[in-house]
Each structure stands twice: as C-alpha cells, then as structure tokens.
Amino acid sequence: MDKKCSPEEIEKKRLQALARKQQSQLNTQTTPRNSPMQQPNHNNSTNVMRSIRKNNRFNPIETKNFFSRTSVLTGKCYMISNERFALEISSFVPAVIETFKTLPSRAYDVKSRIWNFHINEYDTLMQKLIPHESNISITQIPQTILQIFKKSLQSDHKNILKQDLSKIDKKLVDSLMPFQRDGICFGISKSGRCMIADDMGLGKTIQALGIAHYFQESWPLLIIVPSSVRYQWSETIYEYLPSLPMHYVRHFTSGKDCIEDAKIIIISYDILIRAVNILEKHIFGFVILDESHMLKSNKTIRFQAAQKICVHARHVVLLTGTPALSRPIELHSQISLILPRFIRYEDYGIRYCAGQKNVFGWDFTGSSNMQELQLLLKTTCMIRRLKSDVLSQLPSKTRQVIILDSDLINTHKRMNEMAKKLKNNTSLEHNTLLQYYTESSFVRLKAVCNYVTNLFENKRKCLLYAHHQNILDAICNVAESMKIKYIRIDGKTNSEQRKHQIDQFQERDDYLAAVLSITAANAGVTLTAANLVVFTELFWNPGILCQAEDRVHRIGQNDNVIIQYLVARNTADDYIWPLIKNKLHVLNAAGLDQDLSIDSVDTTVQKKRGQQDLTSFLNTSLSLEKQSQSQENKQKNDSSPEASTSTNDFKQLLEIDEECFDSCSWDDIA
Structure with missing residues (x-):
C-alpha cells in the first residue's frame, strides 16, 4: 500500500516544482539561441541548481595572444622648406628605413631623428610605401598644398623683387x-x-x-x-x-x-x-x-x-x-x-x-x-x-613691469570669492571671468591714480592706456586736478575729433598726456611725440598690446621707448598674463611673430605713499640733508624696497595654471 503524503509535504513539493519551472523559463530567456545552454548540476539532497562556471581568465601564453596582434606604425608628412618635406615615423622599422634609403634625395637629421626628402620624390615615396600599408598609417600632405609648393619651384624667385616701378x-x-x-x-x-x-x-x-x-x-x-x-x-x-x-x-x-x-x-x-x-x-x-x-x-x-x-x-x-x-x-x-x-x-x-x-x-x-x-x-x-x-637704426624699446602697491589695492570679500572660484574650477563660466576682470579695475583705481600722479609731477609726456571707462575717467580727473593738459580718445571720439586731438598732442609741448582706450586707439594712430607708454591695466590679446605699443615705436621716433605694464597682485592680472604668454607662443610658431617679449622684463615695486625720492634732497642745507637721510633710512627699514633686482617674485605671481581658461573665449569679450 502506497504511503500517503501529508498536505504539508504535498504543498512543499508543489512549491519546489513551481520554482524549478520558473528557473527553467528564466534560463531560456537569458541564453542566446545559437549558444548551447549550460547543463545544471542538481544536488539531490538539497534540490539546488548549480551552473557550471566557465573559466574566462586571461592566459598570457596562449598562441593567439602572440600571433593575432599586429602593431601599426604611424607617420606624418609635412613641409620643412619650399623644396623639402619630412616624414616623421613613430618607431624604428628596418623595412621602412630601407625604403627611405632607396631615394636619391634622402637626408637624415641626427638631432631630430627625422628623414626628409625633395618634394619631387613625394609621389615616388608614397608609391614605395604601399607594400607596407598593412603595418603603417601615414598622414599625407594634402594634394592642394603639394601642388602649391611644386608650382612655387617653377617660378623665378630672383626676379620677384626686380620690378619696373x-x-x-x-x-x-x-x-x-x-x-x-x-x-x-x-x-x-x-x-x-x-x-x-x-x-x-x-x-x-x-x-x-x-x-x-x-x-x-x-x-x-x-x-x-x-x-x-x-x-x-x-x-x-x-x-x-x-x-x-x-x-x-x-x-x-x-x-x-x-x-x-x-x-x-x-x-x-x-x-x-x-x-x-x-x-x-x-x-x-x-x-x-x-x-x-x-x-x-x-x-x-x-x-x-x-x-x-x-x-x-x-x-x-x-x-x-x-x-x-x-x-x-x-x-x-x-x-x-x-x-x-x-x-x-x-x-x-x-x-x-x-x-x-x-x-x-x-x-x-x-x-x-x-x-x-x-x-x-x-x-x-x-x-x-x-x-x-x-630698421636697425630705430631706437630700442624697453619693457618694465611695475607691481602696484599692495596697500593701495582694496580687494574685498566678493573679489576673494571670485578668485577662489577661478582657482578651484577648471570649467569656468564666461561671466565669472568677465566679472573678475571688471571688479579688478575698481580695486586698482587708487594705486593707478597714485602712480599717474607721480608721472604728472615729473612733467613727462606719455601715453596712458586703459580698457575700462572708470579707469579712464579717474586718470582724467587726476590730470584736471593737477592742471595737466591732455587728450582723450575712446570709443565715443569721432574721426574729426580724433585727428584734431592727435595733431594737438604731436605739435604742442604743453599737452603731456594722451589718455587712450586700448581697443579704440591701438591702431591707425601716430603719437611719436612721446616715448613713454603706460598700460594701467592688462588686456588679454597680445596682438592688441603690440599694436598699442607701436603708436610710439615707429618711424619718426627719435628717442628710446619705454613701455610700462602696471600689474596688481590678487587680481585678474594673475590669470591674464599667462594667457597672453601662451597665445604669443602659438603665433610665433606660425611665423606671425609679435614684438612682445614678456619672458625678460625689468620688474619694479611701486613706491609706498610718503616714501621720499632722492631728488627731494637737492639744493638743501647739509643739516637738513642729514636729517632727511636718517628719516629715509628708517622708512627703508620699515617698508619694502623700492625696486627689486630679481624677477622671481613677479614670475611666481604670473606662473599660474591656465587650464581654467581653455573653455573660455576671451576674444569675444568686448
């Protein structure tokens, strides 16, 4: 007589059968049709399904790992002169080098380790490298460029500069x-x-x-x-x-x-x-x-x-x-x-x-x-x-960097927050940079006015460049308070007024200052009556700075030209100067050299307020001179030196990582 199962055992077996059915359906859905399903391993005692594990570990000594991999050699062609091109390859391959040696015009540069050839053998070389196509990938010179240089070889360069005028x-x-x-x-x-x-x-x-x-x-x-x-x-x-x-x-x-x-x-x-x-x-x-x-x-x-x-x-x-x-x-x-x-x-x-x-x-x-x-x-x-x-006979041009007195730079909490944001974030918003640049123009006003006042006291004719209207206005206010005659050219000056003011500055000695907008008066102006140019704030475009400098350093100038850049610590200058430096390197590499060398400049620290100058001691009695000298020595002990013979401090100020500027288009800022 068969043994009867209790209702509890029947229910237990029913649930186990249902679980096995669900597991089977799940395996059918997840297993590809073309691949055989792995057979489950049943444990009779526990009724638990165990799948067979497949060993997917990498075996470095398998045959396929030696013979299935192929290394592709890369190379690029580019012109190095009007007659010759270079082929730079990524690594040494004897078969390719032997192909190079079959060309009569071959030449090898030992220093750069690059082969170069005559342009007339370009097509021949590319044809000989076809058998190596499976192992080499070459970036060729576009045919349009190639034809331009080949056509240039046929022209008579000697007679180009001999024309009948x-x-x-x-x-x-x-x-x-x-x-x-x-x-x-x-x-x-x-x-x-x-x-x-x-x-x-x-x-x-x-x-x-x-x-x-x-x-x-x-x-x-x-x-x-x-x-x-x-x-x-x-x-x-x-x-x-x-x-x-x-x-x-x-x-x-x-x-x-x-x-x-x-x-x-x-x-x-x-x-x-x-x-x-x-x-x-x-x-x-x-x-x-x-x-x-x-x-x-x-x-x-x-x-x-x-x-x-x-x-x-x-x-x-x-x-x-x-x-x-x-x-x-x-x-x-x-x-x-x-x-x-x-x-x-x-x-x-x-x-x-x-x-x-x-x-x-x-x-x-x-x-x-x-x-x-x-x-x-x-x-x-x-x-x-x-x-x-x-123009070897043209007078020389000397650049100086004047670090403004930090006591006169009134940085505030908002400036510090923006500086911190610029330093920590690599992806910067356009508006953040522009706001920081604008705020910097306000905090440097006092220091700029102090420096300009000293210039006007010396009665020296000069050009004063600025970008923001508030700095231009402040310089004009200083000139008017000291009864200094000046001209001002900015975006609001029309052509007739512009010409009249330029003539005044050039022809009259009593006009000592030209207050100029960097963007409005950087081109088409000749102001050789002065030999001192002062940039009261920096500008991010080196081409504009070069143009502005050469309003003075051009044909008609008889004196040595001095260019001064006023730089303020803890302002936008910390970021703009490295940006200028990077752009200069790119332009110089393209042969569009800019006459703007910022790697070697004379650096001077702005004088403290109240610091006496040596000229103040002339024509005085001996007793007063000794007393003044003792006061001066005391001031020198308490304050920073007037000038620094080393540019280390300034270079540390300017060596800022400019990766944060990569996402910002400075040229679009007006």
Missing part, C-alpha cells in the same frame, strides 16, 4: 625705404593679390598705395578702413600721389552718398555694411582692406559684406600688423579674400588648427603644422617684416 608716382618711389620697395615688388609679382603683414609702423599704407598706383588701369579703387583712420588715408594720398587730382578722392560717409566719377572711394567697415547693396552695383577693380584682422571670422556681417565686394575685384591687398590676433584659424577668412580657391575651411582647420570633431561640430581653436603654415603663407600671398629685421 616707373608707372608709380615719382614722389612715392623716391620716398621708399629698401624694404618698402621690396614689399611693392612682391605685391606686383602676385598680381596685386597679397597680404602685407609688416610690423606696426613700417609704412604699410605707402606700400599699398604704390601697388594700387601700379595697377591704376584697373581702378576705381576702394579703400576699406576703420572709421578712425579714413582721413589719414586721404592725406597720405594727397602727399605721396600728387599727380592725382584731388577730386578723384571721395569719402563715403553714409549709405546715401553718391560715387559718380570718383576714382578712389574711402569707406569705413561700419558704413560698408550699410551701403553694401549700393557698392555691389559698381565693380571696383582694386580693393584695399586696412586692418584686415577685423575680418578674422567668416561668420560676421562685416566679412560677408567685404566678400561681396572683393569677389569682383581683380586686385585685393590686405594690410595688417597682426594677421592672427590669437589663433591660426583667424587667417583663413582673410586669405580667402585674396585667394578665393584657397584650401577649404574644414581642410585648413584639420591641417593647421588641430581640428577635433565633437558633439557640437568641429573645434578649430588649436594649432598644428605651424612650420608648414608659415611656408605656405609666404609662398602664396603674405610678406612680413619685423622692425628688428629692417
């Missing part, structure tokens, strides 16, 4: 310096399509007029300039091209003006935008674009208006002392006006701007292949000379 007005030709004559010959050899990127103060205006007069049969001539310098252009034309009737020259001052029979039209960039529809109806055979770095972005309305005019011109000349203010990508839009079939924007960005594609599109804020870019620009359209190269 008899078609140009004799007065202009007679006034040319040798390097200016070379610039005109270069422009003529490029059929009047070039960029003259000489250093500020080397006479780019005269060179452009010389090229334009050579191609006079292509006129009418359109000269597009910043509004502040348009009258200087007309005066230069009257002076150096006297053979032209004065009625040939006309200023286009509004969108309603008529061109009629004018041969030379001078127009500002702002009016160009408003009058582009009128100007499009006329074909200008020759176009000059002064300060062309204002067209650095192809997305602006200003650039698009200029492009509509230049597309119909036979000759286009760009003038700028700073072709790229910060990044190599700023050059592409300008060059495209000269050479419409230049490299595509994306190809240029990838090749020369270390282009990286992200979720927002291409990022072209970097730099790469700078040596090749420098050669490419000089080969196609650009000529650039520095003062140090062509």
